[in-house]
Amino acid sequence: MIDQIKEKFINVFESELLLEIAKNGVLRNFEKGQVLIKKDQYLKSIPLVLSSKVKIVRENEEGGELLLYHIGKGDTCALSMSCCFKRKKSEIRAIVEEEGEVVLIPLEMMEIWMKFRSWREFIFESYNIRFEELLHALDTVAFMKLDERLMNYLLDAKGQTDGFSILKTHQEIANDMNTSRVVISRLLKKLEAEDKIELHRNKIDIL
DNA sequence: ACATTAATTGTGT
DNA sequence: ACACAATTAATGT
Numbered sequence: 001m002i003d004q005i006k007e008k009f010i011n012v013f014e015s016e017l018l019l020e021i022a023k024n025g026v027l028r029n030f031e032k033g034q035v036l037i038k039k040d041q042y043l044k045s046i047p048l049v050l051s052s053k054v055k056i057v058r059e060n061e062e063g064g065e066l067l068l069y070h071i072g073k074g075d076t077c078a079l080s081m082s083c084c085f086k087r088k089k090s091e092i093r094a095i096v097e098e099e100g101e102v103v104l105i106p107l108e109m110m111e112i113w114m115k116f117r118s119w120r121e122f123i124f125e126s127y128n129i130r131f132e133e134l135l136h137a138l139d140t141v142a143f144m145k146l147d148e149r150l151m152n153y154l155l156d157a158k159g160q161t162d163g164f165s166i167l168k169t170h171q172e173i174a175n176d177m178n179t180s181r182v183v184i185s186r187l188l189k190k191l192e193a194e195d196k197i198e199l200h201r202n203k204i205d206i207l
Numbered sequence: 208a209c210a211t212t213a214a215t216t217g218t219g220t
Numbered sequence: 221a222c223a224c225a226a227t228t229a230a231t232g233t
Contacts, residue, residue, distance in 0.1 A: 169216085
């Protein structure tokens with residue numbers, strides 16, 4: 001476990017802290033689709049992502065969802081940190097999108113490790129990054145038309161893979177954007193007519 | 208190779 | 221938003 005932590009965090013944390021993480025953290029493997037954090041749950045640990053990809057969604061009373069952002073290798077969930085400190089219920093849901101490894105840090109360590117400069121910086125840094133991503137997510141829903149928003153979503157999804165293809169169904173996209181599948185299908189069709197994308201089953205190619 | 212079926216995608220009202 | 225049609229991929233025979 002120490003090796004995997006070093007691999008991802010060697011130039012982020014001082015060596016003493018790396019050892020502490022290996023001592024206190026619990027390494028777990030998560031399957032695609034598993035729920036890491038449920039809404040209204042009290043967190044007992046915060047996740048440090050080693051090799052997986054996790055999506056963070058906000059949800060409303062009626063089961064509506066809205067994708068906020070993704071966290072990947074070397075990231076942590078800033079929102080879960082803040083709700084750890086305050087011992088509040090989680091405001092969001094975290095779902096594993098790609099199978100991979102996550103280290104769970106017991107929440108007591110959060111405060112204790114504040115004595116490490118690198119830990120403080122890590123917390124601040126990731127908080128800032130997430131905040132900016134949140135603002136971006138807000139911008140897209142507030143100011144963009146649905147078709148622009150969709151294109152934005154697609155480009156974003158492409159950025160997270162190496163190739164041109166997005167392996168998602170229209171239904172999944174609709175869930176992430178909190179609309180209906182029919183609307184997404186129609187907009188995708190329009191984008192295809194504009195030669196911006198190419199449609200296949202379970203797959204969308206970006207041109 | 209063909210038929211069956213389930214899931215995904217397309218379209219009209 | 222709903223209902224249904226069409227298409228595709230997967231699976232069994």
